[in-house]
Amino acid sequence: MSYNNLAINNANFNLEGKLATLWFDNLLLGTGKELVEKVMEDVAEKEQWSSDTFKEMKKVQISSETLLPSISFMDESIIEDDYFKDAADVLKDKYAKELSSPKTYGGAMHEIVWEGFGIANSVKYWTLLNAKANCTFLPMDMEQQMLGKVFGSTTDMGYSNFSDIITAIIPDISEYSWDEIIEIRHHNYWTQFRKKLTELSESIEDKKLGQDILEEIVRKDLIEMAQRFRPQVTKNIVKGVVSNIPLPIPINPVSVVCTGYDIMKEIDFDKKYGWIYFYLDNKK
Incomplete structure (x- = not known):
């Protein structure tokens, strides 16, 4: 999960995070170890996780620094020009209306630059992780479009089908506590x-x-x-x-x-x- 997804959607603790925690052996989070540990401690205390759940979650949801200790997620040095260009092209479609007006053009370009950097960084960072160990990218919509432009198509190792099927079997799984999610894993x-x-x-x-x-x-x-x-x-x-x-x-x-x-x-x-x-x- 990218830094963008974590920051914007709190993705590792929403429904997507619960399903990913079930499906994958480990969930790599695109942020530093200290932040992962701090946020997890806060959520565990707020939601009153059992001690067993907390121990298991620390093993399952881990910082991507575990695989790439020398590269921070928002490291500008890993961005390549082609990646940024592809990301900008994706975002130009998103901001087409704003770009067509002189009044909103400047603001739209500002958003394209910042969002483009984040998206390009997410995809490039994933390629570096994937080179270390085979891993699946769980992208946001813009990141998915970026993946399509760069790679044509990517596999999610059955995660999409699993998500669809498990929510059909357990319609209210989004309401399950983390204690219950870990119980399912076991x-x-x-x-x-x-x-x-x-x-x-x-x-x-x-x-x-x-x-x-x-x-x-x-x-x-x-x-x-x-x-x-x-x-x-x-x-x-x-x-x-x-x-x-x-x-x-x-x-x-x-x-x-x-x-x-x-x-x-x-x-x-x-x-x-x-x-x-x-x-x-x-x-x-």
């Missing part, structure tokens, strides 16, 4: 759920289609689970004898237990189906 099956969404994101791009496909995958895997645990006569002679003892109920429980035990041995059940438990636990 859900027994969160890792499996995130992996499933990553696979989903790699195969689709349309967000609404992604939701539809997720629902279909849920149905498919639930049916598959039911089929795997369908009571059946086992091939093992001992199990066969025991499970075929007449009982006054339509399904012999021994057969069910034997079948389930065999299946658990044959497949890594949590790895294959664990994501569904996260989905069912959080679906509203």
Whole structure:
């Protein structure tokens, strides 16, 4: 997250920050370590985070200085002429009306220079971070347009699809406390759920289609689970004898237990189906 996004939108603590904290292992913040720590302490005290949440957040949301200790975010030396020109072109469209009038032209150009510097710096700074370690840029609208001009297109590592799907599953997630967000990160099956969404994101791009496909995958895997645990006569002679003892109920429980035990041995059940438990636990 760029300095601009943090300063203007308080992005790491709004809905975007909550979703990014869930989706990514770490959230790099484009500002200094001291400021990150100070702001986090203030928010933790104001919102009365638990001590466990505070410790976890300090591990998850970290200053980008961790990767680039020798370069400050607003370092003029990293700006290249082409980056600033592209940023200015993006902003000229934004301020087209003001630029067309002599009365507002000067003010518009002033804004273009300052905003252009910030946007160009954000994008260039991200390229330096990305050279150190593969990371995703979570841009504001103007920064996204700048990325389009410089790179054509960039990947967000499935974040957009995740955002759309998780807010469909948990519509009021924006109201969740940070204690609850961290609790989700530690859900027994969160890792499996995130992996499933990553696979989903790699195969689709349309967000609404992604939701539809997720629902279909849920149905498919639930049916598959039911089929795997369908009571059946086992091939093992001992199990066969025991499970075929007449009982006054339509399904012999021994057969069910034997079948389930065999299946658990044959497949890594949590790895294959664990994501569904996260989905069912959080679906509203």
